Amino acid sequence: QSALTQPASVSGSPGQSITISCTGTSSDVGGYNYVSWYQQHPGKAPKLMIYEVSNRPSGVSNRFSGSKSGNTASLTISGLQAEDEADYYCSSYTSSSTRYVFGTGTKVTVL
């Protein structure tokens, strides 16, 4: 089981849009529409932001959106705000016996 690949860092100015990629294989990201995204502020527990590729839980801002193409999923944050500065992790269901895998994590910096 290998972790999904994410860029180590992404940055943007307030108001801009940024996109975080999450690359897996046909056994996980590419094979199922079960990609989730988590936001984690320092010292806090992760928070589910997106599930099933593009669905937002109740209470999550519509500035967060998800998509998928082939073996790569993406999280887009539009209208970037200071409070969006955090670490973001993708995850996916996998056909391996473990059934679950996380990404390597991306630090988002608001300039």
Next chain:
Amino acid sequence: QITLKESGPTLVKPTQTLTLTCTFSGFSLSTSGVGVGWIRQPPGKALEWLALIYWNDDKRYSPSLKSRLTITKDTSKNQVVLTMTNMDPVDTATYYCAHYFIAAAGYDYWGQGTLVTVSS
């Protein structure tokens, strides 16, 4: 309202066995489609998935740690227990338990986490 809370020792010695308990409320682990998982995060590092137990007692483990991990549930007490044997300083991390919703294959509720330090 779903809540989860981890409990256990904050300090363990190398080679010892770690036992962590996740006590939850707001859902039942006997309900179809529900699971509870454990995830850890070493200081300054990424999340690492450890184990998951489903409502039907199906269990899944991280391949790299499978020989050291055991996950069990006590439905009557609303608790899930994770044991990790032969602890090493590299196992120092914040350990989280989280509610897993099969339909979405995601962890939608998380505990606050508990920091476990492995040191002699």
